[in-house]
Amino acid sequence: MIPLPTLSRGGLLPDDRKTLTRGSAIWNAALPTQCVVPLHQHAGAAAEAVVAVGDRVREGMLIGRAVGRNSAHVHAPIPGVVTAIRSGEVYPGRPSACVVIDLEGEFDRLGKPLAPAEWQQRSARDLLRNLRECGVVGMAGGGIPADNKYTIPRGVEIEHLIVNGAESEPYLTATHRLMLEKPAEILEGARIAAHIVGARRVTIAVGRDKRDAVAAFRRLVRERGLPFSVRAVSLAYPAGDEKLLIRELVGREVPAGRLPIDLRVIVSSVATIHAVYEAIAFGKPVVERVVTVAGSMVRTPSNVKVRIGTPVGALLAECGGLIDTPARLVLGGPMMGYTVADMATPITKTTTGVLALGTDEVNDGERTPCIGCGRCIRVCPVGLEPVTLVKMLERDRPGDAAAAGLADCRECGCCSYVCPSHIPLTETLVQGRRRNGGGAP
Amino acid sequence: MSDSTSRSESGTRAPFLHEPPQVHERISSGEILATSLFCLLPAAAWGTRIFGLRAALVLVTAVLSSLVVEAIIVRLFRARFHPVEAEAAPGWHAAFVGLVIGMMMPPAVPLGIVIGATVFAIGVAKWTFGGISGIWLHPALTAWVFLAYSWPDAMTRWTAPATLPPDGVTSATALGLLRVAAERGEVVIGGLAGYLGRVGVPRTALDAAVTGWFNEVVSGRFATALPAGYVDLFLGNHPGAIGETSVALLLLGSVVLFGRRIITWEIPTAFFLSFASLTWVFGGQPYGAGLFSGDVLFHLLTGSVVFAMFFIATDPSCAPRTASGQIVFGLGAGALTVLFRRYSGGAEGVTGALLVMNILTPAINQLFRPRRYGWSLRASR
Ligand code: SF4
Ligand code: SF4
Numbered sequence: 001m002i003p004l005p006t007l008s009r010g011g012l013l014p015d016d017r018k019t020l021t022r023g024s025a026i027w028n029a030a031l032p033t034q035c036v037v038p039l040h041q042h043a044g045a046a047a048e049a050v051v052a053v054g055d056r057v058r059e060g061m062l063i064g065r066a067v068g069r070n071s072a073h074v075h076a077p078i079p080g081v082v083t084a085i086r087s088g089e090v091y092p093g094r095p096s097a098c099v100v101i102d103l104e105g106e107f108d109r110l111g112k113p114l115a116p117a118e119w120q121q122r123s124a125r126d127l128l129r130n131l132r133e134c135g136v137v138g139m140a141g142g143g144i145p146a147d148n149k150y151t152i153p154r155g156v157e158i159e160h161l162i163v164n165g166a167e168s169e170p171y172l173t174a175t176h177r178l179m180l181e182k183p184a185e186i187l188e189g190a191r192i193a194a195h196i197v198g199a200r201r202v203t204i205a206v207g208r209d210k211r212d213a214v215a216a217f218r219r220l221v222r223e224r225g226l227p228f229s230v231r232a233v234s235l236a237y238p239a240g241d242e243k244l245l246i247r248e249l250v251g252r253e254v255p256a257g258r259l260p261i262d263l264r265v266i267v268s269s270v271a272t273i274h275a276v277y278e279a280i281a282f283g284k285p286v287v288e289r290v291v292t293v294a295g296s297m298v299r300t301p302s303n304v305k306v307r308i309g310t311p312v313g314a315l316l317a318e319c320g321g322l323i324d325t326p327a328r329l330v331l332g333g334p335m336m337g338y339t340v341a342d343m344a345t346p347i348t349k350t351t352t353g354v355l356a357l358g359t360d361e362v363n364d365g366e367r368t369p370c371i372g373c374g375r376c377i378r379v380c381p382v383g384l385e386p387v388t389l390v391k392m393l394e395r396d397r398p399g400d401a402a403a404a405g406l407a408d409c410r411e412c413g414c415c416s417y418v419c420p421s422h423i424p425l426t427e428t429l430v431q432g433r434r435r436n437g438g439g440a441p
Numbered sequence: 442m443s444d445s446t447s448r449s450e451s452g453t454r455a456p457f458l459h460e461p462p463q464v465h466e467r468i469s470s471g472e473i474l475a476t477s478l479f480c481l482l483p484a485a486a487w488g489t490r491i492f493g494l495r496a497a498l499v500l501v502t503a504v505l506s507s508l509v510v511e512a513i514i515v516r517l518f519r520a521r522f523h524p525v526e527a528e529a530a531p532g533w534h535a536a537f538v539g540l541v542i543g544m545m546m547p548p549a550v551p552l553g554i555v556i557g558a559t560v561f562a563i564g565v566a567k568w569t570f571g572g573i574s575g576i577w578l579h580p581a582l583t584a585w586v587f588l589a590y591s592w593p594d595a596m597t598r599w600t601a602p603a604t605l606p607p608d609g610v611t612s613a614t615a616l617g618l619l620r621v622a623a624e625r626g627e628v629v630i631g632g633l634a635g636y637l638g639r640v641g642v643p644r645t646a647l648d649a650a651v652t653g654w655f656n657e658v659v660s661g662r663f664a665t666a667l668p669a670g671y672v673d674l675f676l677g678n679h680p681g682a683i684g685e686t687s688v689a690l691l692l693l694g695s696v697v698l699f700g701r702r703i704i705t706w707e708i709p710t711a712f713f714l715s716f717a718s719l720t721w722v723f724g725g726q727p728y729g730a731g732l733f734s735g736d737v738l739f740h741l742l743t744g745s746v747v748f749a750m751f752f753i754a755t756d757p758s759c760a761p762r763t764a765s766g767q768i769v770f771g772l773g774a775g776a777l778t779v780l781f782r783r784y785s786g787g788a789e790g791v792t793g794a795l796l797v798m799n800i801l802t803p804a805i806n807q808l809f810r811p812r813r814y815g816w817s818l819r820a821s822r
Contacts, residue, residue, distance in 0.1 A: 010811075138554055170464070243814065256815040334464040341458055353462070363465040368529045370574040371470045374762025382814035387762070413462030420470040427460045 009238035010381035011244075012414055016170040018209070019056070020294045020301040026177050028305045033103045035077050035309030036088055037063065040096035041348040042143040044070025049099060049304065052346035055082045058283050063099050066132070072349075073135035075308035077287040080104040084207075089340070090348060096161050098346065101309070114362040115282035116188075124150075124196045127280060131196075134279035135349070140164065140240075140269035141332060142352045146276060149266065150196045160200035161265040162249060163190050163273050164205040166233050166240030169333030172353045174290040175236045175270045177303045179213040183220050187269055189277030190228065197266055202228045203249055209235045223328075237335060238412040244381055256408055271352070282362045286349050293319045297326040297356035306347055312354055313343030326356035327364070334361075335413040359377065365422040376425055382408050386415035386425040393432040406432055448493050455621030473703050474533035481540055482753060488683035491602035492548035493576070496683045500543035502552050506559040507539030509533075514568050526572030534573050538562055539579040541753065544684020545745065545792075548600040558584040576758040578799045582792050589792075594665055599680040605673075606643045612682050615743040616782070618642070623727035633739040634670030642679075648672040674742035685745035695751035701754065704755040707764050711771025712750045717741070719779040727783060746778065749791040759799045766802075766809035774798045 040046035047064030051057060057076040064074030075100075084100040102152045119127065128147045136146040137422040152158055163186065167175040179186060187204075194202045204221075206214045217230040233248055235237055246265055254260055260267055265405050268276075273288065278284040286306055294301040297318030306315055312329070316322060331351050347354070374384040384405050392401040416426040489497040511531035515552050519527050564578035570576055589596045599614055613621075615637055622636065638644065651672045674680055677687025686689075698704045718735045724735020741747060754760065754774055761770045774794050782789030 026457070083448075123539060247814070253815045253817065254705045256813075258815075326458060328463050332461075335462045337461055337463060339459045339463060350546065357463060361464055363467045367470050367525055368470045369523070369526045369572050371473065371534075371757050372574065372576075373470075373473070373757035374767075377762050377811055380763065380811065383811035384813065385762075385810065391813075405816075408814060411461075417462050418466050418468075420466075420468045422465065422469065422474050424460075426462060430460065430645065 010379050010383070010414065011234070011238060012379055012417065013236055014211075018171065018173050018176075019295070021173045021303055022176060024173070024177070024302045026174075026181055026290050026303045026305050029307070029310065031078055031103055032307060032310040032314045034083075034311070034347040034392060035080075035101045035307060036311060036344065037074060037077060037099045037101060037309035038088065038090040038346060038348055039064040039074055039097040039099065040090060040094070041074065041308070041350060042070070042072040042137040042145055044068050044072075044145070046096055049085055049097065051076075051082050051085075051099060053082050053084060056080075056216045057082060058105075059201055059288055062285075063101075066135075066145070069148050070145060070301065072137045072143075073150055073285070074289050075135055075285040076101055077309050078103050079106060085393075089342065089345060091119070094264055098309075112430075117283070118421065119192055120282050125190065127196050129181050130283070131276060132280055134277045134284065135278050136272065136287070137349050138269065139271035139275055139286075139289060139349055140352060141336065141350050146268075146272060149268070150193065152197055152261075156261065157264060158197045158199045158266055160201045160203065160250065160259070160266070161190065161194045161197060162204065162245060162265060163193075163204045163269050163270060164242070164271040165204060165210070166235075166244055166245060167207055167210070167270075168235060168237040168239040169335055169352075170237065171294045171355055171370070172292045172333050173294075174292040174303050174352060176207075176210050176213060178274060178290055179210065179270055180216060182274060183213070185277045186273055187217070187220055187228065188227060188281070189273035189275075190395075191226070192280050193266075193268055193273055193276055199266065202226075204230045205233045205245055205249060206230065207235045207239065208232045233347060238381060238414065240279070241381065241410050241412060243410065256277065256405075261440065278319075289347070289349060289351070291315070291347060291351055292353040292365060293355075294353065295326065295356040296358040296361055297323050297332075299323055308349055309346045311344045311346055312340060315347060315354055316343070316356065322356055322431045324358070327359040327362045328355075328357045330355040330357060335417065336411065351392045365379075367423055368421045370419075370421050370423060373420060375418040375420065379414040379418050381409055381412060386419075386429065387423075389432075390423065390425050390428045393428055398432060398436045401432060402436065406436070409433065442771040471529075471533050474537050474704055476535060476701055477698065477752065478537045478540055481537075481544065481684065481699045483690040483693055484644055484677075484684050484687050485540065485544055485749070487677050487687040488544065488548070490731045491604050491677065491686065492600050493603060495600075497681070498552065499546050499548065499550060499555055499683060500540065501674055502541030502555045503546070503559055504536050504539035506556045507535040507542070507563050510560050510563045511535040511568075514564055518568070522568070522572055523574075526574065530572065535567075538567070538580045541684075542584055544748070545581060545585050545682050547596060547598055548683050549598050550595055550644050554588060554595055556785060557591075558588050561587045571760050577802065578796060579753060579756055582796050583797070584752065584794055586796065601680055602686070603647055604678045606645075608756055615642075615679055615739075619728070633736045634674060635668040636728075637671055638668075643668070644673055645678050647676070648678065662682055671738060671742065671758055674739070679743070682745060685748040688742050688747045691747050691751060698751065698755075704751065704765070705767070705768035708755050708760060708771040708774075709750045712775045713771075715775030716746060716750075717775075721778055723779065723783070740782070744782070744789055749774075749778075749795060753791075754795055754798075756795040759802060761802050761805045761810055762810065763806070763809050766805045769805055769809060770798050770802065773801065 045067045047061050051063045059079045059146045061076045063076050080101045083102045087095050088098040090096040132147040138144045165179050191203050204217050214232050221228050247253050275286050290305050292303050302319050328339045352416050383385050387399050411430050413426045450503045508531045515527050515530045562584035566580035566583040652669050656666045673690050720735040720737045761767050777794030778790045781793045
């Protein structure tokens with residue numbers, strides 16, 4: 001990647017390796033013989049199992065009930081028998097109870113075309129309940145339940161809904177393909193979401209590298225006379241970051257310590273909006289998602305629609321298997337995703353990609369002393385000085401780090417990516433935030 | 442069933458667990474320092490060509506002695522340094538500093554002085570501050586100043602380049618000759634290089650040929666003429682420190698540094714702009730000319746301005762880290778160079794200028810910070 005010309009607002013021009021999968025149309029993975037469905041795939045508390053070992057489940061049946069507002073329902077992605085409920089590791093590296101379902105029996109819903117249901121006459125409350133029943137969460141990684149996010153506090157009027165199709169993480173093209181192949185569904189989903197939150201304006205934000213998707217949206221918007229604007233946004237990573245996207249599209253910054261909703265803006269990813277559409281139009285729960293499978297160690301890099309709970313190993317096998325042992329096996333994008341230790345780790349609602357990276361992609365290196373080059377400062381999209389913050393944290397001065405803006409870090413990974421001394425800057429900052437109570441952005 | 446898939450029993454494990462980011466730019470600090478060193482080599486090689494094996498000996502001594510000094514220090518005081526610093530030494534950084542020191546030396550300098558310089562640079566300027574990440578005064582500059590005050594004679598004894606026809610005055614540097622002229626109150630007309638020619642500095646045949654061609658083909662059309670001597674200065678056919686004479690080869694090295702994004706435009710550009718504009722405005726005064734008559738080209742081609750601009754001022758460990766800070770740093774360095782060239786004791790001003798800017802760097806870093814997202818007045822409404 002090339003650091004952008006200085007004096008800019010940080011970010012990287014990625015050697016994005018999206019060409020691996022950009023042209024690969026989404027195909028359906030074969031059904032896994034076994035699904036390991038975590039009960040904790042979202043932001044809040046884990047769902048509570050409502051099935052027991054030996055139970056027979058149908059596809060889309062509720063198997064985990066949300067506990068609390070920020071939690072979400074979990075549904076059976078395949079029909080079959082519950083053979084175990086056990087603990088397992090789930091992205092991003094936290095343990096969760098998992099319901100293990102062995103494939104068995106009939107399909108009674110997917111694969112059969114349905115007419116989309118009418119939703120215009122339904123109230124926001126009704127639609128929100130529908131989203132909750134279907135377990136829709138932020139599917140680009142955040143995992144915040146859609147119904148929670150779209151429940152607008154009394155007295156707040158949402159001005160602007162932004163549909164985030166920037167997809168600036170390298171490698172990932174699942175959103176790009178989804179936008180190309182389902183633009184009408186996404187626009188309809190955006191209408192639904194705008195209806196729920198009462199947004200006056202809707203902007204579809206698409207990364208500038210995805211010209212075809214921009215064109216597809218523009219054409220549809222024109223044909224249907226929708227009052228949406230379609231904007232090509234920066235392709236520098238991390239343009240897709242919620243706060244940065246707002247700066248680019250709205251021209252204002254979310255004040256430190258506040259939320260987008262304080263600017264009367266709501267940002268939802270394309271994948272989430274698509275899930276919203278399916279939930280409202282067909283009552284379909286989130287039991288599958290589109291995942292980019294890429295990296296130089298994957299024989300056939302692809303975009304695959306895969307059932308939640310499919311083990312990573314099974315998905316990779318579908319993509320022709322691995323060429324060699326990967327240096328890192330990553331769930332999510334290369335900049336913000338986590339490695340997994342185990343091929344049995346399941347795909348969850350928030351898994352955007354599965355990457356099997358070779359050593360020449362990872363470019364690991366020994367940590368050497370800071371040479372003061374300032375690259376980390378130049379790339380930081382929110383104007384922090386990672387080198388200074390890390391020095392403070394390493395010298396055990398978290399108070400100073402907090403004053404210098406630790407809480408503003410977007411955990412985007414840019415600083416670690418460019419540091420020629422291979423200092424784990426982002427890693428240290430993330431740990432510092434966890435330890436000192438600076439929660440997720 | 443659950444046993445066979447439980448993660449602890451599963452056979453396939455990826456070798457490591459890592460936090461994001463999972464990928465890294467293909468670059469390392471070692472590579473950056475090594476590339477900087479290699480980019481200096483053409484100019485260094487030129488120095489050995491015009492000043493002979495003696496210059497090569499100085500360069501080799503400087504580099505080796507830096508490495509040895511660093512190895513000894515790290516060995517003796519390992520426990521006092523950050524493990525990461527100690528682990529990385531001796532390395533490319535010491536070699537680079539050593540080469541820079543060598544290139545700043547007069548060709549005939551006694552080798553003991555060279556070794557003393559590296560001890561001072563590596564031992565004092567680098568490791569008393571804990572290694573690379575603690576440096577705040579450029580080690581090579583610090584060492585040079587130390588030498589210039591301790592052995593002023595040895596540091597100003599110059600050698601005539603082998604490429605010039607032998608002549609009595611050629612072993613004085615161009616800047617030195619001009620300083621004498623200014624002190625005597627001589628009036629210099631017709632370009633500073635022209636003055637050098639009149640006081641007997643010889644020129645190569647190449648200079649005459651290129652200047653003639655240039656005046657015929659290019660500048661004749663604009664009713665100006667390139668005086669003789671500049672081509673020699675540009676190519677490096679003049680006395681001076683081992684590595685600073687050939688502006689052409691230094692520029693060549695800097696092109697690689699820019700291309701590999703090891704240095705960025707801010708410092709050199711700001712340095713050039715302030716140096717050139719101030720030289721143009723005030724540079725003519727010492728020689729009896731008025732304002733706006735300075736000979737910018739001459740001042741750029743002599744002394745170590747170009748060398749310092751690309752290879753010393755840009756040294757990341759002692760320059761500001763933000764773009765705006767670097768611009769201020771460059772502007773200040775250029776202005777101070779002009780000032781020191783005119784008023785300081787030695788003919789060379791760039792060393793002192795950069796050291797002053799080094800001292801100011803922590804303050805610049807404090808003042809010129811990146812703007813933080815979400816903290817502006819506009820953002821908070
Ligand atoms: S991880 Fe944090 S500090 Fe590093 S570049 Fe991103 S926002 Fe800046
Ligand atoms: S990028 Fe790395 S080496 Fe450069 S200033 Fe930041 S921490 Fe230091």
